[in-house]
Amino acid sequence: MLKLNTSFSRKVQGESQFTSRGYLASVELELPDGLTQEQIKSRIRDAFGLVKTSVEDEISKDGNGNPKASMEFASSAPERKERVLASTKQVKYLSDLAREKGMKAESLAMQRFGVGVFELSKKECSDLIDELGGKRKAA
């Protein structure tokens, strides 16, 4: 049995300068035995056409190359709806508070949430500030 793997990928400009979005579609098909070389080529052309069209359809959804729905592969990060990164001010407050108590904010963030201090969300940072006895003054 023959296996056919075909994929197509394209990058378009992202929402801000110097960023891009990537699209990738990939299919794997099993081909029956006994196909001639021409028939195999034809199947490959069809499969490639399918993934190429799918990618281009997704890209052109809003008409100017800036995608609305995407099969984005730029990051393996999970979706984090409504999550916002902690502000620089918040992180500084947490770091100062931790230092006053003889601790390191980076280690605290890592122990508590498994991420670095600059990767905390607003809420996570506030929670740590609360735990250290600080006031939620930094936003």
Next chain:
Amino acid sequence: MKPMSPWRLEEYGQRPHWSFSQLNTFISICSLRYAFQHVFKAEHEFTSVNLVFGKAFHAVAEWIARQRKAGIAVTVAETEELFSEYWKVESKAAENVRYESESQKDVLDATGRKMAICLLESWPVDEEVIEVSMPFCVPVIAEDGTLASEKPIIGEIDCVVKNPRDGVVILDWKSAARRWPADKAVKDLQATCFTFAYTIKQNLNPKFRFDVVTKAKTPSYEQHCTERTADDFSRLVQMICVMEKAVKAEVFMPNMTSFYCDDCSFQGSCREWHRCKSKVYSFGKAA
């Protein structure tokens, strides 16, 4: 391996930050260019064709790595075709690209196709791809564990691989006009920044390798592997601290002998610089 980042690079970029690109621009290219780009927020007068070409090459390299990670075999034909697609997309997306001649676009397309094939065929097959395009955002930590800067360092690692010779290796793909000097990787600040970030995140100091493909009629593939020590990291932190003070004090000077001048997108602003008072300029544009 711990997940490298729960956020995207664009999200990190919305807060004040340092990056290798900023450090390199300020320290190695031209501090005035840094100011035009990051402090005065001057408009780019054109887009360098080398920048556009590098993006297209990088995109196809990333695609090759993703295919390898997924265990999908890649053909020469689809690789070169994909480069042409990326080249079209990137050159269309970039504003006011400055080409040397009308035929340069086609010449670069042909060159890029060969370079993509060169990378595909030359990349050692025994390397396992662990991650592709890993954003990071790490604190600038001094030796005593305190924050040396309120701003983190952000960036994106091209690829992380594992091979029997070196274990875990950070890869960075480069397209270069000519072969690299043997000691370039040893001195390169990007290797320091990226291994610093990886060490903080993963508690492992890996080797760093530049996979360089030359932009020639017959491209060549070279590996330039290097590594960094805790002392190199300490030096990096000190450089960031000094740069922070220089930026605050607006110590921005044109580097008249920079290799980058021909490609610099602020040539007009640079020519006018000494006729303007820098303070007035920064108040006007930085607000």
